[in-house]
Amino acid sequence: MSTQLSIILDCDPGHDDAIAIVVAAAHTNVLGITTVAGNAPLDLTTRNALIMTDLLGLDTPVHSGANRPLVAPPRHAGYVHGASGLDGAALPEPSRRADSDQAIDFIIETCRAHEGVWLVPTGPMTNIALALRAAPDLGGRIAGISLMGGGSFGNRTAAAEFNLWADPEAAAIVFGYGGPLIMSGLDVTHQFQATPERIGSVRAVPGRLAALLADLLTFFTSAYLARNADMRGAAVHDPLAVMVLTHPDLFQREPRHVVIETQGEHTRGMTLIDQRHLIERPARNCDVLTAVDADAAFDVIVQAIASFSRP
Numbered sequence: 001m002s003t004q005l006s007i008i009l010d011c012d013p014g015h016d017d018a019i020a021i022v023v024a025a026a027h028t029n030v031l032g033i034t035t036v037a038g039n040a041p042l043d044l045t046t047r048n049a050l051i052m053t054d055l056l057g058l059d060t061p062v063h064s065g066a067n068r069p070l071v072a073p074p075r076h077a078g079y080v081h082g083a084s085g086l087d088g089a090a091l092p093e094p095s096r097r098a099d100s101d102q103a104i105d106f107i108i109e110t111c112r113a114h115e116g117v118w119l120v121p122t123g124p125m126t127n128i129a130l131a132l133r134a135a136p137d138l139g140g141r142i143a144g145i146s147l148m149g150g151g152s153f154g155n156r157t158a159a160a161e162f163n164l165w166a167d168p169e170a171a172a173i174v175f176g177y178g179g180p181l182i183m184s185g186l187d188v189t190h191q192f193q194a195t196p197e198r199i200g201s202v203r204a205v206p207g208r209l210a211a212l213l214a215d216l217l218t219f220f221t222s223a224y225l226a227r228n229a230d231m232r233g234a235a236v237h238d239p240l241a242v243m244v245l246t247h248p249d250l251f252q253r254e255p256r257h258v259v260i261e262t263q264g265e266h267t268r269g270m271t272l273i274d275q276r277h278l279i280e281r282p283a284r285n286c287d288v289l290t291a292v293d294a295d296a297a298f299d300v301i302v303q304a305i306a307s308f309s310r311p
Helices: 015-027 042-056 103-113 126-134 162-166 168-175 196-203 208-227 239-246 294-308
Strands: 006-011 029-035 062-064 118-121 144-148 181-184 251-260 271-274 286-292
Touching (some): 006 015, 006 103, 006 239, 015 029, 015 042, 015 208, 015 239, 015 294, 029 042, 029 103, 062 103, 103 126, 118 126, 118 239, 126 168, 144 239, 162 168, 168 251, 181 239, 181 251, 196 208, 208 294, 239 286, 239 294
Parallel strands (some): 006 029, 006 118, 029 062, 118 144, 144 181, 181 286
Antiparallel strands (some): 251 271, 251 286
């Protein structure tokens, strides 16, 4: 674990993004938070990011970015996260506005000023793709990209996970950028559920933040249980993209060649993971997470919440 790791968290809060912000604030040097349309429209995901920085007492800059995918129309996930993107708790109004609406410029300028930054996108990857396209030098300056998305199965369609389904063209740019890439896909995130016992461990932490996050996780889990037949809680996807950097020993991974389908009638947004053993298979471009020590990882979340939760 390193507290010196510098990241830009690109997100669309979102209940699990909110947890990712907490973990990132506790265990990394968050140079900035950039927001994208995804779980909710951009104005709401930006508002939610600002609320989280207030609750954590952070002065981290927040920059809003793309309000729609590169090609597809904007599509959101109110059926999981509610109309606000963070339904389920009585959240305060944000105390400030976003620092700018120029997230792409912020990503480029920050990565040029600080060599070795990790980009951590936990929503549709529109901002990251636009930055890579606008600044071809960026891929050689960053430490890598740790993303939440994809998997060998889908959740928005049979083939596609939501973040990649929402903007497959952006995902294709990110997966093809040529540098270190870590994928926290559904295969690992569905192992990491907000069960009643785990929500109870959050609620047992004293202070306002823990109570609010427990309420949010309760709503999030209710939405999952209403739509899934074989889960005990919501899949808390996004913090894994942070924790694989800060707590890599909690994960198992396999290097694979991964590409994104952008055209298929039934497979648009699909993560095609090459698992063949052929000698002539394409070179591996991605570390695919396959397993997580879920109990230990949730303990990291609870401890991070406790470090910020005050009466």
